[in-house]
Amino acid sequence: MRNLASIFRIIALVAIAWGxxxxxxxTEPGQxxxxxxxxxxxxxxxxxxxxxAIEVSVAALRFTLFKSLSEEKQEKFLALENKQVNxxxxxxxxxxxxxxxxxxxxxxxxxELDHDYDGIRELDNKLPxxxxxxxxxxxxxxxxxxVRFHVFDDYxxxxxxxxxxAQAEIDIARYKETAKDLVTLETVTLMADPSDLEAGKQIYxxxxxxxxxxxxxxxxxxxLTDEHWILGGGIKNVYRTLLEGGRPxxxxxxxxxxxxxxxxxxxxxxxxxxxxxxxxEPKEPEGEIWVxxxx
Ligand code: HEC
Numbered sequence: 001m002r003n004l005a006s007i008f009r010i011i012a013l014v015a016i017a018w019g020x021x022x023x024x025x026x027t028e029p030g031q032x033x034x035x036x037x038x039x040x041x042x043x044x045x046x047x048x049x050x051x052x053a054i055e056v057s058v059a060a061l062r063f064t065l066f067k068s069l070s071e072e073k074q075e076k077f078l079a080l081e082n083k084q085v086n087x088x089x090x091x092x093x094x095x096x097x098x099x100x101x102x103x104x105x106x107x108x109x110x111x112e113l114d115h116d117y118d119g120i121r122e123l124d125n126k127l128p129x130x131x132x133x134x135x136x137x138x139x140x141x142x143x144x145x146x147v148r149f150h151v152f153d154d155y156x157x158x159x160x161x162x163x164x165x166a167q168a169e170i171d172i173a174r175y176k177e178t179a180k181d182l183v184t185l186e187t188v189t190l191m192a193d194p195s196d197l198e199a200g201k202q203i204y205x206x207x208x209x210x211x212x213x214x215x216x217x218x219x220x221x222x223x224l225t226d227e228h229w230i231l232g233g234g235i236k237n238v239y240r241t242l243l244e245g246g247r248p249x250x251x252x253x254x255x256x257x258x259x260x261x262x263x264x265x266x267x268x269x270x271x272x273x274x275x276x277x278x279x280x281e282p283k284e285p286e287g288e289i290w291v292x293x294x295x
Contacts, residue, residue, distance in 0.1 A: 230247075
């Protein structure tokens with residue numbers, strides 16, 4: 001019992017210290033501060049060691065003091081301790097009764113009412129305190145609610161809903177900003193930001209010019225500046241071509257293992273930004289004229 005209490009105290013202390021560290025240190029959502037700042041683990045370790053040391057010394061001190069008592073006093077001491085433990089136990093055992101105020105079955109005769117419905121009798125049980133106080137709390141809540149929303153016309157549910165949707169949209173936009181690589185074939189959009197197009201141009205220059213030429217006029221691969229497309233134009237199709245490659249054996253491979261989704265989106269957008277430019281030696285058009293479907 002005593003040992004158990006010691007262990008419990010040590011764990012509680014370390015847990016409180018840990019909680020404090022998590023509160024004090026700023027981390028990205030979902031990340032534990034103790035992992036982000038490993039030095040805090042040393043701190044927790046020290047706390048654990050110190051508290052173990054304290055528990056051990058207190059136990060040792062207690063033992064020596066106890067031994068120094070006369071036998072009679074030792075017995076008295078133990079009896080007193082037992083009494084305290086028993087009182088504590090009795091309190092715990094009484095807890096359900098305190099919470100429900102129910103009468104034991106032997107005493108039910110005292111609270112029986114003289115209502116008798118064909119042998120079904122009624123008991124005058126007390127309402128359980130947990131129930132009655134929740135009931136009072138709900139009355140208070142209702143009164144405040146009534147005054148706030150029906151007398152003073154604070155916001156309506158529709159307004160609340162709209163505010164939450166607006167906030168969610170802000171959150172989603174912020175999330176997408178940090179998680180650009182969430183783009184998929186379904187969600188990919190044309191990028192217009194000059195820095196994105198510049199990044200796309202870099203990738204194009206380093207990887208694509210061998211077959212498509214620097215001005216995209218075409219060589220082994222088709223001309224990318226005209227409105228004819230073999231595999232379909234528009235951001236979704238071009239993105240798909242980069243993701244999955246061209247028709248087998250033609251030479252256009254999938255680039256999905258070389259670049260992140262956001263990078264593929266940048267190259268695809270760069271390629272499309274070349275539409276209508278005039279290359280030095282344009283390859284003759286291949287494929288169909290692509291017309292963007294307007295939704
Ligand atoms: C080894 C040569 C080669 C390289 C390198 C290459 N391509 Fe291609 N590309 C081709 C060929 C060949 C095709 C035609 C595929 C087909 O007919 O299915 C093609 C098709 C395409 C298409 C579709 C054109 C259409 O008409 O539908 C796009 C877009 C494209 N490439 C972009 C790129 C980009 C961007 C890169 C660099 C990341 C790249 N390609 C690298 C050879 C290449």
